[in-house]
Amino acid sequence: METTKLYSLNLSNIKTYLFAGLFIVGNLLLPQLAHLVPNGGLIFLPIYFFTLIAAYKYGMYVGLLTAVLSPLANSLLFGMPVAAMLPAIMTKSVILAIAAALAAKRFGKISIGGILLAVLAYQVIGTGLEWAMTGNFFVAVQDFRMGVPGMLIQLFGGYAALKALAKA
Numbered sequence: 001m002e003t004t005k006l007y008s009l010n011l012s013n014i015k016t017y018l019f020a021g022l023f024i025v026g027n028l029l030l031p032q033l034a035h036l037v038p039n040g041g042l043i044f045l046p047i048y049f050f051t052l053i054a055a056y057k058y059g060m061y062v063g064l065l066t067a068v069l070s071p072l073a074n075s076l077l078f079g080m081p082v083a084a085m086l087p088a089i090m091t092k093s094v095i096l097a098i099a100a101a102l103a104a105k106r107f108g109k110i111s112i113g114g115i116l117l118a119v120l121a122y123q124v125i126g127t128g129l130e131w132a133m134t135g136n137f138f139v140a141v142q143d144f145r146m147g148v149p150g151m152l153i154q155l156f157g158g159y160a161a162l163k164a165l166a167k168a
Contacts, residue, residue, distance in 0.1 A: 004166045006104045008059035019058050020065035026050035027070035031080065041080065045143060045150030047071055051093050052118060052158045055100035056110070057165055063097030088133055092126035110162045112155065119154050 009016040027050045034040035041047070047070060055063020071089045075081055081089050099121035103114035123143055131140035143151070 004109045004162075006057060006059075006108070006110075008101070008105070009062055011061050016058070016061050016065070019054065019062045020069070023050040023054040023062065023066040024070050024073060026053075027066060028073060028077070031074055032078070035080065039146065042142065042146045043149050044153060045147045047074065047081070047089060048093060048096055048122070048150075049154055049158065051096050052100050052115070052154055053161050053165070055097040056104045056115065056118065056158070057162055059104075060098065060101040063101050064094060067093035067097040088126070088130040091129050091133070092122050095126050095129075096122035110159065110166060112159055115155055115158050115162075119151050119158075123151065 009019065027047055030046040030049055031041060034044040034046040037043065051063060051067045051070060054066040068090060071081055071086055071093060075083060075086055096118060099118040100115070103111070103118045107114040127140050127143065131137050134140060
């Protein structure tokens with residue numbers, strides 16, 4: 001059985017902030033690419049990709065820093081997501097970071113099942129919370145209506161990225 005080094009970096013470790021910074025940059029660049037496609041953000045859900053990788057590989061704190069600071073930085077620098085969408089996106093990002101870190105801890109390896117559970121957790125819980133926040137079911141289920149390609153990229157692209165990081 002192949003072993004994979006998964007970390008749980010704490011807030012007193014400088015690597016926590018260095019890795020979070022790298023993943024935040026990824027979450028700044030990937031949405032810019034996705035937005036070259038009409039509705040690319042809604043289809044590809046790029047703001048979540050590196051949050052998933054950060055939390056699964058490096059733990060809760062790297063994931064949470066990435067989850068919170070990525071949408072804020074994107075909104076401040078590029079105006080997307082728009083400020084009105086920040087609460088829902090940040091809520092989903094935080095749920096994803098927690099779910100991915102817990103899945104990595106539970107499975108102890110890079111696992112399609114673990115990644116799938118993390119993606120489903122943030123989408124299902126996040127959709128419910130977004131519905132509660134907006135009062136609009138149609139808006140809340142938008143990721144399920146349009147973002148399935150993005151969820152598949154998170155699942156299979158996330159798996160591939162984590163495997164590549166494991167070899168590095």
